[in-house]
Amino acid sequence: MLLKLDDQFRCTSDKYNWILEKYEPVRDRKNKEIITGYEWKQIGWFGTNLAPAIKKYVNEKIKDSDTLEVKELLVKLDEIKAHIDKVVKKENIDFVYTGKKDDE
Structure with missing residues (x-):
């Protein structure tokens, strides 16, 4: 399966x-x-649960952001x-996506 998250990130899947x-x-x-050129590079493997992959995506998007104030971050x-x-x-x-630990 291929799940395009945006122009910079996507989730793919294999059997596991x-x-x-x-x-x-x-x-x-x-x-x-x-x-x-450019290529797709794997940055994480997350088992059969999609939630941890989405959490990593959120973290990567936040790290790429120049936002510094809490209000802007929210x-x-x-x-x-x-x-x-x-x-x-x-x-x-x-x-x-709840953002809680039990999503993992």
């Missing part, structure tokens, strides 16, 4: 895992310079949650 991937530039291993979290709800509904996936 949900896999979170990020679209990143291809870099030279030694000097880290961009050498050519707005950003609400935007991400609304986006996740939209993607999940579009793909017809039975998923509820």
Whole structure:
């Protein structure tokens, strides 16, 4: 299954895992310079439960944000949650993100 979260992140799956991937530039291993194009890189494997993959996605989106104030951070979290709800509904996936530990 392929679940596109946005232009930069997607979840794929294999027989045993949900896999979170990020679209990143291809870099030279030694000097880290961009050498050519972009590719999907796996950044985490999450077993058969989608919730931990979504939590990692939220964390990555927050880390990529320049938001520093709590009020702005809360707005950003609400935007991400609304986006996740939209993607999940579009793909017809039975998923509820509560942010609680028992989702894992």
